[in-house]
Structures are given as structure tokens and as C-alpha cells.
Amino acid sequence: MARLQLRNLEKVYGNQFKAVHGINLDVEEGEFMVLVGPSGCAKSTTLRMIAGLETISGGEVRIGDRVVNDLAPGKRGIAMVFQNYALYPHMKVRSNLSFGLRIQNMPKAEREAATQEVARILEIEELLDRLPKQLSGGQAQRVALGRALIKKPEVFLFDEPLSNLDAKLRASMRVRIIDLHRRLKQEGKPATVVYVTHDQTEAMTMGDRICVMKEGRIMQVADPKALYNRPANLFVAGFIGSPEMNLMQGRLEDVSDPVFRIDGQAVALGRELGARLTLGSASDATVGVRPQHFEVVRGDTDSGLNGRISHVEFMGHEVYLHVDLGGVRVVAVVGAAEYEALDRSSGQLRLRPNAASIHVFDTASGENISLSRLAA
Amino acid sequence: MDARTTPSDPLFRDDDTQEMLAASRAMAARQLRNERISAIIRYALLTAVGFVMLYPLIWLIGASLKTNSEIFANPGFIPDSPTFDGYVKGWQTSTPYTFAHFFWNTFLIIFPKTLGTAISCTAVAYGFARFDFPGKKILFASLIATLLLPNVVTRIPQYLLFRDLGWLDSFMPLWVPSALAGDAFFVFMLVQFLRAIPRDMEEAARVDGANSFQTLLFIVVPMLAPALISVCLFQFMWTMNDFLGPLIYISSVDKYPVSLALKLSIDTTEAFEWNRILAMSVLALAPALIVFFLAQKYFIEGISTGGVKG
Ligand SMILES: Nc1ncnc2c1ncn2[C@@H]1O[C@H](COP(=O)(O)OP(=O)(O)OP(=O)(O)O)[C@@H](O)[C@H]1O
Ligand SMILES: [Mg+2]
Numbered sequence: 001m002a003r004l005q006l007r008n009l010e011k012v013y014g015n016q017f018k019a020v021h022g023i024n025l026d027v028e029e030g031e032f033m034v035l036v037g038p039s040g041c042a043k044s045t046t047l048r049m050i051a052g053l054e055t056i057s058g059g060e061v062r063i064g065d066r067v068v069n070d071l072a073p074g075k076r077g078i079a080m081v082f083q084n085y086a087l088y089p090h091m092k093v094r095s096n097l098s099f100g101l102r103i104q105n106m107p108k109a110e111r112e113a114a115t116q117e118v119a120r121i122l123e124i125e126e127l128l129d130r131l132p133k134q135l136s137g138g139q140a141q142r143v144a145l146g147r148a149l150i151k152k153p154e155v156f157l158f159d160e161p162l163s164n165l166d167a168k169l170r171a172s173m174r175v176r177i178i179d180l181h182r183r184l185k186q187e188g189k190p191a192t193v194v195y196v197t198h199d200q201t202e203a204m205t206m207g208d209r210i211c212v213m214k215e216g217r218i219m220q221v222a223d224p225k226a227l228y229n230r231p232a233n234l235f236v237a238g239f240i241g242s243p244e245m246n247l248m249q250g251r252l253e254d255v256s257d258p259v260f261r262i263d264g265q266a267v268a269l270g271r272e273l274g275a276r277l278t279l280g281s282a283s284d285a286t287v288g289v290r291p292q293h294f295e296v297v298r299g300d301t302d303s304g305l306n307g308r309i310s311h312v313e314f315m316g317h318e319v320y321l322h323v324d325l326g327g328v329r330v331v332a333v334v335g336a337a338e339y340e341a342l343d344r345s346s347g348q349l350r351l352r353p354n355a356a357s358i359h360v361f362d363t364a365s366g367e368n369i370s371l372s373r374l375a376a
Numbered sequence: 377m378d379a380r381t382t383p384s385d386p387l388f389r390d391d392d393t394q395e396m397l398a399a400s401r402a403m404a405a406r407q408l409r410n411e412r413i414s415a416i417i418r419y420a421l422l423t424a425v426g427f428v429m430l431y432p433l434i435w436l437i438g439a440s441l442k443t444n445s446e447i448f449a450n451p452g453f454i455p456d457s458p459t460f461d462g463y464v465k466g467w468q469t470s471t472p473y474t475f476a477h478f479f480w481n482t483f484l485i486i487f488p489k490t491l492g493t494a495i496s497c498t499a500v501a502y503g504f505a506r507f508d509f510p511g512k513k514i515l516f517a518s519l520i521a522t523l524l525l526p527n528v529v530t531r532i533p534q535y536l537l538f539r540d541l542g543w544l545d546s547f548m549p550l551w552v553p554s555a556l557a558g559d560a561f562f563v564f565m566l567v568q569f570l571r572a573i574p575r576d577m578e579e580a581a582r583v584d585g586a587n588s589f590q591t592l593l594f595i596v597v598p599m600l601a602p603a604l605i606s607v608c609l610f611q612f613m614w615t616m617n618d619f620l621g622p623l624i625y626i627s628s629v630d631k632y633p634v635s636l637a638l639k640l641s642i643d644t645t646e647a648f649e650w651n652r653i654l655a656m657s658v659l660a661l662a663p664a665l666i667v668f669f670l671a672q673k674y675f676i677e678g679i680s681t682g683g684v685k686g
Contacts, residue, residue, distance in 0.1 A: 014508075053579050074585025086576035090598040099594070100584035147584070 002064035002077070002154040003029045004050065004192055010058030011045050011216075019045045020216045022059060027155075030190025032181055034207035036197055038239070042216040043196040047157050050194060051080050063155055074103070079148035080157040084164060085140045087132035093143050094128040100151045118146045121180070138169045145177070158195040162202065170202075178206055200240055204228070212236050234366040237288045237359060243320060245288045246330040249363055252277075252285040258360075260287050263327040268303045270355040276372045277360060285369070288359040291320065294332035296342060297352045304352040309344070323351060433661075440655040447650050463659075466652030469641060471629055475656060478637035482616065485550045485633055490611045492555020493562055494604055500557040501566035502592050506578070516567075523560040535624060549625045550618075554611065562607045569603040570596070605674040613664045634660045 004027040011020035019042045027033040035043045048054040050061055052073035060067050068076045087096050101111045119125045122142045162170045184191045197203055203210050204224045212219045220232040231237035237245045250262030258269045297304050311322035319339040321332045332351055360370040438453030440462050467475045504516055538549040557563055581591045619635045641653050
């Protein structure tokens with residue numbers, strides 16, 4: 001029931017390795033914030049600094065209006081769910097759930113009531129008298145969730161809580177967690193959540209906002225839609241979306257009516273795109289086109305790129321075409337019906353990027369230079 | 377099964393197949409027989425070695441039930457006419473005290489020593505395994521160094537120290553050092569065990585609001601239980617069997633533990649009553665044996681796993 005603020009947060013590990021480079025992040029009250037990024041980008045480190053399990057080398061962590069840098073984890077009003085559950089192996093599920101309350105010296109009757117309540121919400125009532133080793137992964141994860149829930153914390157911290165579960169269970173737990181978050185909000189007890197994952201599906205489906213990290217720095221913070229439609233830089237563009245965005249390095253000429261040159265081919269990107277470029281003159285650029293935003297066009301259409309189909313993947317309702325544009329490989333997604341209608345006899349085809357959805361990045365800095373007027 | 381190997385296949389003549397089948401069957405039978413023979417040899421060998429190892433103990437028990445004269449007359453270990461004479465008389469001893477008194481003395485040493493070892497070694501091991509503090513490396517290195525130091529080297533300085541403290545002829549020198557984590561071996565063993573336990577549970581406890589001491593008590597100690605049981609067992613047995621320690625520090629007979637009391641009956645009796653000595657030896661062995669068998673399961677677990685099961 002409080003907002004969480006990170007101010008210039010830094011972490012230098014004992015071996016002088018700087019894992020977190022002064023990050024700033026505001027998580028609003030009741031917001032579900034997802035930290036996502038490749039392995040080793042310091043998601044866990046950041047989360048553990050918020051939790052108080054890792055010392056803070058620089059900057060501040062604020063929960064509500066308190067700076068909590070020097071508070072013990074138990075005093076910060078947080079609860080955490082660990083990747084491998086971290087249930088106390090020698091305690092029954094009941095005691096696992098109520099351990100935190102016992103430490104707070106809550107009377108037994110109240111403790112018991114709270115345990116029942118949480119067990120009911122998570123449907124683990126029949127498991128209360130079992131030991132952790134007698135639980136399945138999904139059940140153990142629900143108990144771990146219950147152990148966080150029972151304390152009614154101000155901020156929930158999750159560190160890849162679903163990564164040990166199989167795909168199906170993961171999907172159902174995802175829904176369960178989102179439901180729980182929504183329910184708490186409706187009951188007027190909004191829970192602020194920081195959720196770490198390296199799985200972009202989890203990030204996109206769960207987060208109110210997503211914070212993309214790379215090597216201890218924040219690359220972009222935005223809601224899922226904006227992250228997908230308006231990636232701030234090459235890293236985010238390549239990280240979010242599946243299959244990945246095609247990134248083609250080449251040269252951008254004629255800024256007002258831009259033409260993109262790549263491996264001896266040229267494609268006109270249109271005045272509309274030119275208008276949103278924040279670029280003064282011709283320069284090296286990387287053009288990003290999502291596989292869904294390629295259109296297969298007739299060979300004589302102006303504005304398009306010729307290529308040869310190198311490889312085809314059937315995904316059921318759609319088909320991934322791997323196309324060789326003479327050096328650059330791109331992937332285009334077409335509908336199954338459209339693919340059947342295609343003339344594939346020559347193995348050649350012409351792709352036209354959908355100008356409205358094209359992104360242009362400065363190759364050197366990686367910044368998106370085509371955002372200025374794109375609808376939010 | 378591959379269709380081509382079936383007898384009806386025209387490519388294979390029937391008798392060929394039969395022959396092959398018979399040959400493979402014979403081979404399987406031979407293999408089974410060989411395995412059985414090797415198992416018999418193995419067990420015979422183990423039984424023989426086990427018997428040799430246990431022979432002194434068996435002989436001891438047998439002889440304790442013989443009369444004094446039969447011990448030397450009859451080389452077998454089954455007594456002709458079993459008698460508890462040795463136990464009854466031996467229990468009385470030649471001193472004003474019965475053996476019960478000496479057992480009580482042993483208990484007065486073992487109890488604080490074992491309890492103290494368990495508590496202090498856990499605390500020290502927890503510190504070494506889970507906390508960073510200045511000088512940790514050096515302290516741990518010196519701990520290991522004391523592990524390598526021969527006991528004899530410290531006997532005299534220790535004796536002088538305890539004499540100056542006025543602890544001679546008391547139980548204190550026998551248990552106080554151990555109760556203050558003086559046995560580096562146990563600390564080392566627990567540190568190794570702790571290192572194999574993931575820290576997640578302790579972190580979860582800290583997030584749950586437990587302080588270091590509560591974490592130790594409620595989370596670490598229960599997980600450490602198998603190792604702790606081993607520590608207590610080792611300490612129990614070693615103390616029970618310790619002869620040199622009491623010999624050096626205890627001088628009055630009323631403070632003798634069992635190990636010294638046994639020696640006492642050899643010294644004072646002119647004609648050694650061997651059956652009494654042997655009977656009391658059996659009794660002296662009994663506690664260690666009983667405790668070991670009762671706790672065997674945990675004991676093996678503690679020294680072999682050194683970690684947690686998933
Ligand atoms: N105790 C430590 N000492 C030194 N460096 C560390 C320590 N813990 C982590 N690091 C380094 O800090 C960086 C961030 O680690 P962190 O565990 O936060 O990554 P992560 O984003 O959670 O990765 P993953 O997705 O694999 O869990 C990594 O480069 C890692 O090698
Ligand atoms: Mg991590």
C-alpha cells in the first residue's frame with residue numbers, strides 16, 4: 001500500500017564488480033512492475049537490494065515515505081517469493097505460512113485464522129499438514145505465495161517465481177497471480193509488486209509496466225503496448241516481441257523522403273516516416289521491422305526488397321518465412337492461407353515493410369530516431 | 377522384437393534359431409551361476425572379516441560370564457557354567473563406591489561437554505559459514521591449524537593453565553574447553569555441512585522478520601540436525617573412552633569416571649579378579665554401543681550427506 005522508489009541505486013559487489021549502475025525507478029502504489037532482461041543483467045541484485053538481502057552500495061530505496069536502506073528485511077514491509085520456493089523443509093505447510101506472524105508474536109488464534117484465510121484463497125487447505133517435500137512444484141509455489149500474502153506487505157517481490165514450473169502450470173499460475181493482484185486492488189488493499197522474470201511472455205502478460213534492463217542499467221520503462229510499439233532503442237526492440245524484430249543495418253539517405261539502402265537494394269520508406277525522424281542528414285541507420293509487418297508483394301511493385309526463401313517454418317495458423325535479402329536474413333510472418341496462395345515456384349519473393357510500423361535506429365548509439373510523432 | 381529373428385522367417389532355418397536360443401540361454405544361466413558364486417564368496421569373506429573384528433568383543437562378553445579360573449582354562453568363549461558373579465562383585469569395587477558412582481561421574485562430564493559442544497560449535501560454525509567479518513579468513517585458517525596440531529603438544533601448557541585456574545582435580549578441564557567450541561573438528565564439520573545448505577531458507581526467514589538468532593534457532597538448527605546428532609555421538613563416545621584426560625586431571629578416587637575406575641580395579645587387587653574387570657568393561661562399553669545403535673540412522677546420514685535432500 002505504498003509506492004516504491006529507487007534513486008540512483010548502485011551495487012558494487014565484494015569483488016569490485018559493479019552490477020547496478022545508478023538506476024532510477026518509480027513503482028506506483030498498486031502497480032505491477034515487471035523487471036525483465038537477459039541473464040546477468042542484475043534483476044535479482046536489484047530486487048534483493050529492495051528486499052534488504054543485499055547491501056546497497058549507493059543511492060536510496062524508498063518504500064512509502066521512508067528510506068529503508070538501513071532497515072532489516074523484516075522491517076521494510078516487504079514479502080518475497082523465491083525462485084526455488086525456499087520453504088522451510090522441516091515445517092509443515094501451516095507453520096511455513098505462519099512463521100512470519102509467529103516471529104511478530106501474533107496470538108495463536110489470529111495466526112490460525114490468517115493461515116486459514118490464505119489457504120482458502122490459494123486452495124491449499126488440504127495441504128496444510130504436509131511437509132514441503134510432500135508437495136508438487138506447483139503446490140510448493142502456491143505455499144510460497146501464501147507465505148508472502150499472509151503478511152499483508154506493502155510491496156511484494158517476486159524473483160522468477162514460475163521458472164521451475166512446466167509450461168502449462170506456469171500459464172495457470174500467471175493467471176492466478178494476476179487475479180490475486182486485481183482482487184486485492186478491488187478490495188481496496190492494492191499491492192505494489194515488483195516481479196522479476198527473463199521470460200518476455202510473462203513480462204508482457206503480467207506487467208502494468210515493464211522495466212527492461214541490460215547490464216545493470218535500465219533501457220526503458222513503459223507499459224507493454226508502448227514497449228512493443230515504441231521501443232526506445234535497439235536493445236528493447238530486439239528483446240521484446242516474438243519472433244524477434246528484424247534489424248537491418250544500412251544507410252539512410254534523403255531525410256525528408258527517406259530511402260534506405262542495404263546491400264545494393266534500396267527501399268523508399270515514405271514521407272510519413274521522414275516526418276517523424278529526428279535526424280538531420282543522411283547517416284548509417286538500422287531499420288527495424290517486425291516479422292508481422294512485412295507484406296509479400298508482386299515482383300513489380302516499387303518500394304520493396306527482393307529475397308530468396310531459405311527456410312520455412314509452419315506454426316499452424318501462420319508461417320514463418322526466413323528470407324535471404326542478399327546478405328541480410330529476415331523473418332516474415334504470413335498467414336497460412338496467404339502462404340498457400342503465394343507463387344513459390346521461383347523461390348524468390350519481394351517484401352515490403354509496412355511504413356507506419358517501421359522503426360529507425362541510430363546504428364552507433366542504438367537510439368530510436370523515429371519516435372517523434374508516432375502515436376503513443 | 378525384430379521380425380527377422382522369429383523362427384518362422386524363411387531366411388533363418390529353424391534349427392539355427394533354436395541353437396542360438398539355446399546358446400544364449402546357457403550363457404544367461406552361466407552368468408547367473410557366476411553371480412551367485414561371487415555373492416557367496418563375498419558374503420563368506422565379509423562374515424569372516426566381521427567375525428575377526430568382533431572376536432574380542434564376543435570373547436569379552438563370554439569371559440565376563442566365566443569364573444575367574446575358567447577364563448584361563450577354557451579358550452572358547454562360551455562359558456561352561458555362566459555366572460554373574462563377576463558383575464555382582466565387580467560392581468561393588470574395592471573402593472567405598474560402587475560403579476554407579478563412577479558412571480555418574482562420567483555422566484557429569486559427558487552431559488555438559490556434549491551439550492556445550494553442540495551449542496557452541498553450532499554458533500561458531502554459523503558465524504563462519506554465513507557472516508562476513510574482518511579477519512574471518514585468518515581465524516578460520518587458525519581453526520584448521522589447531523585441527524592439525526597434535527594433542528600432545530598442548531598437554532603441558534594446558535595443564536599449567538588449568539593448575540593456575542585452580543581447576544585440577546575437578547571436571548572442569550575435561551569439559552569446559554569443548555563446551556567453548558574448543559574442538560575444531562566439530563566446528564569444521566558443521567561449517568562444511570552448512571555450506572552445502574542453500575541460503576534461501578535463511579533469507580526467507582529474514583524477510584519473514586526473523587533476526588540472526590531466531591534464524592539460527594528456528595531454521596538453521598533443524599536443518600543441521602543430522603550433523604548435530606553426529607557431533608553429539610562422536611563427542612559422547614570419545615568422552616566415554618577418554619582415559620588420558622581424567623588420568624591427568626583427576627586425582628581423588630571419588631571423582632573417577634568409568635574409564636579410570638576400570639584401571640583402579642587392576643591396580644588395587646593383588647590377585648587380579650579378571651572376571652570382575654571384564655564384566656565392568658562390558659558395562660563400560662554398553663552405553664556407547666546402545667547410543668550408537670539407537671542413533672545409527674541419523675549418524676550415518678550426518679557424516680555422509682553433508683547437505684540437504686531436495
Ligand atoms: N555475490 C556476487 N559477487 C560478485 N558478482 C555477483 C554476485 N552476485 C551476482 N553477481 C554478478 O552481478 C550480475 C547480476 O547478477 P544477478 O544475479 O542480479 O543477475 P540476474 O539478472 O538476476 O540474472 P538471472 O536472470 O540469471 O537470474 C551478474 O553479472 C553476476 O555475475
Ligand atoms: Mg536472478
